[in-house]
Amino acid sequence: xxxxxxxxxxxxxxxxxxxxxxxxxxxxxxxxxxxxxxxxxxxxxxxxxxxxxxxxxxxxxxxxxxxxxxxxxxxxxxxxxxxxxxxxxxxxxxxxxxxxxxxxxxxxxxxxxxxxxxxxxxxxxxxxxxxxxxxxxxxxxxxxxxxxxxxxxxxxxxxxxxxxxxxxxxxxxxxxxxxxxxxxxxxxxxxxxxxxxxxxxxxxxxxxxxxxxxxxxxxxxxxxxxxxxxxxxxxxxxxxxxxxxxxxxxxxxxxxxxxxxxxxxxxxxxxxxxxxxxxxxxxxxxxxxxxxxxxxxxxxxxxxxxxxxxxxxxxxxxxxxxxxxxxxxxxxxxxxxxxxxxxxxxxxxxxxxxxxxxxxxxxxxxxxxxxxxxxxxxxxxxxxxxxxxxxxxxxxxxxxxxxxxxxxxxxxxxxxxxxxxxxxxxxxxxxxxxxxxxxxxxxxxxxxxxxxxxxxxxxxxxxxxxxxxxxxxxxxxxxxxxxx
Amino acid sequence: xxxxxxxxxxxxxxxxxxxxxxxxxxxxxxxxxxxxxxxxxxxxxxxxxxxxxxxxxxxxxxxxxxxxxxxxxxxxxxxxxxxxxxxxxxxxxxxxxxxxxxxxxxxxxxxxxxxxxxxxxxxxxxxxxxxxxxxxxxxxx
Numbered sequence: 277x278x279x280x281x282x283x284x285x286x287x288x289x290x291x292x293x294x295x296x297x298x299x300x301x302x303x304x305x306x307x308x309x310x311x312x313x314x315x316x317x318x319x320x321x322x323x324x325x326x327x328x329x330x331x332x333x334x335x336x337x338x339x340x341x342x343x344x345x346x347x348x349x350x351x352x353x354x355x356x357x358x359x360x361x362x363x364x365x366x367x368x369x370x371x372x373x374x375x376x377x378x379x380x381x382x383x384x385x386x387x388x389x390x391x392x393x394x395x396x397x398x399x400x401x402x403x404x405x406x407x408x409x410x411x412x413x414x415x416x417x418x419x420x421x422x423x424x425x426x427x428x429x430x431x432x433x434x435x436x437x438x439x440x441x442x443x444x445x446x447x448x449x450x451x452x453x454x455x456x457x458x459x460x461x462x463x464x465x466x467x468x469x470x471x472x473x474x475x476x477x478x479x480x481x482x483x484x485x486x487x488x489x490x491x492x493x494x495x496x497x498x499x500x501x502x503x504x505x506x507x508x509x510x511x512x513x514x515x516x517x518x519x520x521x522x523x524x525x526x527x528x529x530x531x532x533x534x535x536x537x538x539x540x541x542x543x544x545x546x547x548x549x550x551x552x553x554x555x556x557x558x559x560x561x562x563x564x565x566x567x568x569x570x571x572x573x574x575x576x577x578x579x580x581x582x583x584x585x586x587x588x589x590x591x592x593x594x595x596x597x598x599x600x601x602x603x604x605x606x607x608x609x610x611x612x613x614x615x616x617x618x619x620x621x622x623x624x625x626x627x628x629x630x631x632x633x634x635x636x637x638x639x640x641x642x643x644x645x646x647x648x649x650x651x652x653x654x655x656x657x658x659x660x661x662x663x664x665x666x667x668x669x670x671x672x673x674x675x676x677x678x679x680x681x682x683x684x685x686x687x688x689x690x691x692x693x694x695x696x697x698x699x700x701x702x703x704x705x706x707x708x709x710x711x712x713x714x715x716x717x718x719x720x721x722x723x724x725x726x727x728x729x730x731x732x733x734x735x736x737x738x739x740x741x742x743x744x745x746x747x748x749x750x751x752x753x754x755x756x757x758x759x760x
Numbered sequence: 761x762x763x764x765x766x767x768x769x770x771x772x773x774x775x776x777x778x779x780x781x782x783x784x785x786x787x788x789x790x791x792x793x794x795x796x797x798x799x800x801x802x803x804x805x806x807x808x809x810x811x812x813x814x815x816x817x818x819x820x821x822x823x824x825x826x827x828x829x830x831x832x833x834x835x836x837x838x839x840x841x842x843x844x845x846x847x848x849x850x851x852x853x854x855x856x857x858x859x860x861x862x863x864x865x866x867x868x869x870x871x872x873x874x875x876x877x878x879x880x881x882x883x884x885x886x887x888x889x890x891x892x893x894x895x896x897x898x899x900x901x
Contacts, residue, residue: 320770322770346770346771347769347770347771348771348772348879349772349877349878349879349898349900350877350878350879353771370877370878373900374874374875374900375874375900410869411869411871411872466831466835469835470831470834470835479872480869480872481872481901519834519835522830522874522875522900523831525875526827526831526875529878530820530824533816533820533878534816537816545878545879545880546819546878546879546881547877547878547879547880547881549878687770687771688770689770690768690769690770690771690773691772691773691871691901692766692768692773693768718868718869718870720870720871
């Protein structure tokens, strides 16, 4: 299945490789990577997926891939593509994925390692009780279908109104945690049914909650603005829109299958099914996708609230001393209507970020007021044994990648292979010896998500930094991990 | 004849299912998926659900079938271990699936399946003995 790709990459510089345009492709491909990681890409069909995205109607400039790129289904994971709305550009549910607005938020604290280390086991256990996790987990929040519709249209704003967090949390969330134009009537009954019991759940797979220590600061001035300092405890929450998002994606892929026939769009892969952004099908999907994005923001908002409560209770500190402030929350799987310069002219594009993060620069109107002078924080989760990063967006990202950068380490090893090679119990012991406390619902998830199954996150981030599409601010290492 | 095999995929998971006809292919694909979700020996097929689906072609019908099972499983907290297809052509399917409610004291969930995807999906004649159908399905997990 994983046959080697034998095509040609043209090296532009040490961090950029061009995938030349061939028949069917409307634009060339562009991969951000280095010499070493490039060799990995040849091992499966990833380059073909970059090329396939270039077939989509309305795509402008290039079909791009971030350095954490790996083989997905349809779009590659790490894919970024902008479609010109005015000239028939399309929106593709496969370019967003099933876990719509899978994303991550980072919380700062006033704590240091000495405050947390003695109570680390208790903290992780208490978090496990406070935050439902695991496959098909059901939440603590009991709401009616009518209220789910309000969650879909209001996102974090709904959660904050209900007492899950503070008004200022929304200001440090992409889209203020509430995308405009979400219309819950475009979401099917099945999605509502799946979404109702799962609000406020972490889920399984690669989703996690991590307690971390700030290990290194690369830019002191920017770190000061984000209120990050060396030795500080941070918390990272990684989850998405759960069953609601999966169902919306599946429902609309069916709609798009018909749209492809109706609009006579020719595609190399059925999973890329799409419709013009301006069409009824495209608009309906966009409105439903925004609902799932809002649900995911509400989900992370509720989980953050319980995290604050748990820290306060276990460590016996008040909210003021804890200082658990949301630094920022970013989406990793999303489509956005944004204005960008294309060959010097302002165009409205539908930007697909499939396993990629928005990285807006200094002064951009969508960057929160208090961060305007430094740029939008970009939160990059690594693996449970390595490190995570805070970056900021740059002007170069705006010019080259529609204001986008990488989203994580990116897998190199299949789950099946990881299971053959790694034992969960042993991994837990080894990481424990390194001072990392890990609790998971099952050992299998641990083995599948082992650090060695991923690319080196440091290398991925360095490519983004050196290519200039984002800038390193701080690195954190995990000390406590909760896996679904 | 093999019912299915697991195929390697970097981020997700896939299966290659076999069958002498469409009905058997669909049953084996569902069985393959179900057996990656949990140990089917421990799932008592005492309750059932009826499924009736339509699609534009046999590939889309296969994805709809697998995603219907994922949906029923998620929305009703059920595990399914036995699959019967009573009527099928390239665009229509009638089936009955059997299982029981998830009981975390007895059942271990191995993998959460978000959805069956359409990626590279094709139902074709297999390289195995004459006339056998095969389909490769990539799941988002």
